[in-house]
Amino acid sequence: MTWLPVLAGAALILFVLRDIFHTLWHPTRHGGLSRLVMRQVWRLSTHHGDRWRPAGLSGPLGMLVVVAVWALTVAVGWALVYWPYMPDGFSYASGLTPAEHAGPIDALYISLVTLATLGLGDIAPTAGWLRVLAPIEALVGFVLLSATVAWLLGIYPALARRRALALRLSHVRRSRVTAEALDSAGGAALLDGLSSELSTVTVDFLQYAESYYFYDGDENTSLPGQLGYAAGLADEAARARHPDVRLSASVLHTALRDLATVLDERFLRTGGPPERVFAAYAADHGRSGAGTGPGRGDGGGAGSGRP
Structure with missing residues (x-):
């Protein structure tokens, strides 16, 4: 035997x-x-x-x-x-x-x-x-x-990209960008940059799923606490008169939906729309998930917990 x-x-x-x-x-x-x-x-x-x-x-x-x-x-x-x-x-x-x-x-x-x-x-x-x-x-x-070394060398740059995106969103939110300022060629460029960074973070969650379980202590570098503002920014830009801004808003909405899909399928399992997924993501990381767009305050409302 x-x-x-x-x-x-x-x-x-x-x-x-x-x-x-x-x-x-x-x-x-x-x-x-x-x-x-x-x-x-x-x-x-x-x-x-x-x-x-x-x-x-x-x-x-x-x-x-x-x-x-x-x-x-x-x-x-x-x-x-x-x-x-x-x-x-x-x-x-x-x-x-x-x-x-x-x-x-x-x-x-x-x-x-x-x-x-x-x-x-x-x-x-x-x-x-x-x-x-x-x-x-x-x-x-x-x-x-x-x-093990390759894992470490890969996951920490992914975390840095995620935190850099959160800080970028925090900069925009704290700058109190108005709806009028967003309705311009510069606003379209801003939205395009955010869409690109969101795409990179989405791929990071696919390739380094373990990065989800890292907690970002600082509010300004915590992506779960900033995604609500990003969604509000895209909603506000979708109502702009400038055609480039509306196009960029559509791309940003798509990038947010893709990120929500990855988060929900791999970690959260809410089965809900992006707003519900982002609220669950924020709650899971101890953050407030709701945000507001330009011209509606400084962002940040009460997030809801995971259903």
Whole structure:
């Protein structure tokens, strides 16, 4: 029955590798394990919001937990492959009694040492296929390390783009742009720029879904708190006399709908219109989701919670 733990170990290894692939390298799908871990850490933060959310701990902590789960699951999987062949398939350093170092903990030790590419050599495989398998595990460990670095290098620029868009909207809102000023060629250019940045953020949510679970502490750089104003801005521009402004307003409305669709399908599941999705997004991030357009105040009303 030695093949049962080997099959279980192989299944664990393939499951984690698939999860890493869909989380980091496939732009349209994301790993179920990483998504589940990030969501659970985010939900836990809602019960400790006074301490976790202002410090922005839920996103970084969730990524740390995901990487730890990946590494531990791969190590356990390889340990299950090694364990049935201990001690006969391994050589032991002098001073170690093989019969006393052939348990599951010893198999996990070998797996962790190999995965971390430490190569201590006190317990080493001697069977032919095990000697091939151990370097493969070391390669997987290197891939895991590289994947973690790539994840970090990708997700933080995505967060910066999201926060830059929020700050841009905050600048417009705090500048108290009037309806008359918006009804001009400059207003059309402003709306076009916002549409372009919204498109980039929408793609970021598709490719780096985990970025949703990062909390933006400052109100002016928090996109959930600014989208209501963006929607109001598009509504006001749609009533402008300038044809370029109306065209740009139509494009901005479309960009907002696309963003709402991604947020709703991947995270919120409200099944409602963009206004309802943005209100749920704001509520999930502890923000007010409603906003106003030019000539109607400084923006920001009471947001509604997720239905």
